[in-house]
Amino acid sequence: MSHSATISASxxxxxxxxxxxxxxxxxxxxxxxxxxxxxxxxxxxxxFAHPEQWAEPNAVLNVPLTGFNTFMLICSSVTMVKAFAAIxxxxxxxxxxxxxxxxxxxxxxxxxxxxxxxxxxxxxxxxAAASYAAEGGPLYGSTFYTMTGFHGAHVTIGVLxxxxxxxxxxxxxxxxxxxxxxxxxxxxxxxxDLVWIILFTIVYLI
Amino acid sequence: xxxxxxxxxxxxxxxxxxxWLYLLILTVAEVGVAFMSGLPETWLILLLLxxxxxKAALVAMYxxxxxxxxxxxxxxxLAPIPLAILITATVVMMEIR
Numbered sequence: 001m002s003h004s005a006t007i008s009a010s011x012x013x014x015x016x017x018x019x020x021x022x023x024x025x026x027x028x029x030x031x032x033x034x035x036x037x038x039x040x041x042x043x044x045x046x047x048f049a050h051p052e053q054w055a056e057p058n059a060v061l062n063v064p065l066t067g068f069n070t071f072m073l074i075c076s077s078v079t080m081v082k083a084f085a086a087i088x089x090x091x092x093x094x095x096x097x098x099x100x101x102x103x104x105x106x107x108x109x110x111x112x113x114x115x116x117x118x119x120x121x122x123x124x125x126x127x128a129a130a131s132y133a134a135e136g137g138p139l140y141g142s143t144f145y146t147m148t149g150f151h152g153a154h155v156t157i158g159v160l161x162x163x164x165x166x167x168x169x170x171x172x173x174x175x176x177x178x179x180x181x182x183x184x185x186x187x188x189x190x191x192x193d194l195v196w197i198i199l200f201t202i203v204y205l206i
Numbered sequence: 207x208x209x210x211x212x213x214x215x216x217x218x219x220x221x222x223x224x225x226w227l228y229l230l231i232l233t234v235a236e237v238g239v240a241f242m243s244g245l246p247e248t249w250l251i252l253l254l255l256x257x258x259x260x261k262a263a264l265v266a267m268y269x270x271x272x273x274x275x276x277x278x279x280x281x282x283x284l285a286p287i288p289l290a291i292l293i294t295a296t297v298v299m300m301e302i303r
Contacts, residue, residue, distance in 0.1 A: 017276040026279065030286055037290040045297055058241065067237050071230065078226045081269045085219065190269040194262045201258035205240040206251050 025184040029191045032154075036195050039150065040202060043143045053137030057204050060125055060134050061144075062116060069112045070200050073155075076105035077193045084186045090176035092169070099166040099182075102189065106159040113152050117145075144203060151199055154192045161185060220268040232261050 016023050047054055057063060079101040086094030120126075124133025127142040134141070165185045168174065174182055236257045243250065267273040272280055 016278055016282075018279055023279070026283060030283065033286055033290065037293065041294055041297055044294060048298070063237065063241070067233065070233055074226065074229045074233065077229075077265060077269050078222055081222050085222070187270055190265050193269075194265045197261045197265065198258050201236060201254050205236060205254050 019180060021180040021184050022187070025187045029187065032191060032195075036150075036198075039147050040198070043147060043202065046139050046143055050137065050139050053139040055134070055136035055140060057206075060120070060123070060136065060140070061204055062119065063204050065112065065116060066200065066204050069109055069116075070196065072105050072112070073109050073193050073196050076102050076109070077190050079105060080186045080189045084179065084182050087169075087174050087179045087182050088176065092172065092174075095169050095174060095182065096166065099162060099169055103159060103162045103166060106155060106162060106189075110152060110156055110159065113148065113155075147199055147203055151192070151195055154195070158189050158192050161188065220273075222268070225264055225268045228264055229261055232257055232264075 012018050013020055013023065018026075079098045083095050083098035083102060086092075086098055120134075124131070125141055125144075126132055126134075127138070127145040129138035129142075132138040132141055162185065165181060168181065236254060239245070239250065239253055239257070243253075245253065266283075272283060
């Protein structure tokens with residue numbers, strides 16, 4: 001495994017000129033673009049068709065808290081890219097340090113999101129129509145939880161993958177010629193950050 | 207072949223902290239514009255979307271290193287974007303009409 005990864009990371013494929021692992025991750029991320037585009041498209045259709053079901057974002061959602069969460073996710077992208085930059089130069093200590101920082105920031109994002117959900121549900125902002133008690137209508141709650149929930153699931157999976165990557169890093173599985181695993185982990189992580197940038201604007205600010 | 211890769215590794219590194227600062231400033235600008243600008247709704251939405259796309263582009267170009275990838279990978283990645291915009295724009299137009 002380690003040997004084949006070494007070969008693929010240091011030998012770009014003919015044709016696409018990148019190694020297989022990276023090409024595979026990009027193709028997967030493109031399918032993710034379609035997934036989130038369809039969610040955003042559905043959100044736009046519903047919001048245009050039923051504007052009365054939406055409230056001013058600030059009236060229901062805690063925008064400052066989520067703004068802070070956005071800031072943490074952006075910070076976690078920096079730590080992730082620093083981890084990659086470290087192992088590109090064979091810096092094992094740097095790789096471990098920055099991966100741990102990314103795990104902490106990513107977990108904090110998920111934690112704050114769960115806290116936000118609990119608070120919102122406590123105010124009657126829920127996905128279910130029958131028990132909906134907040135400003136706006138049930139479509140607001142259901143689209144909100146669908147979009148932020150799918151994103152949160154991606155972050156959670158990302159944190160688990162980061163833990164897996166960190167374990168491999170602590171076992172010394174990555175090096176200056178075998179960093180593919182860290183790079184594609186980074187691609188996934190930055191993509192999740194990128195999706196949040198779009199979702200934060202559409203769901204919390206508009 | 208291995209030498210080529212090492213040449214790619216040794217490429218000029220973007221300043222990751224500077225990109226982070228841009229993202230931070232743009233996020234603060236977004237929140238500020240959304241709640242304090244008093245712009246008409248259409249302009250507000252367009253401005254917010256512009257800022258969001260700007261931030262997304264910064265992440266893709268510098269953190270995902272798309273700026274430094276072979277052009278054919280960049281083309282592959284950018285190919286679905288016009289389709290996504292077309293579909294979304296069509297939906298919006300249909301609903302507005």
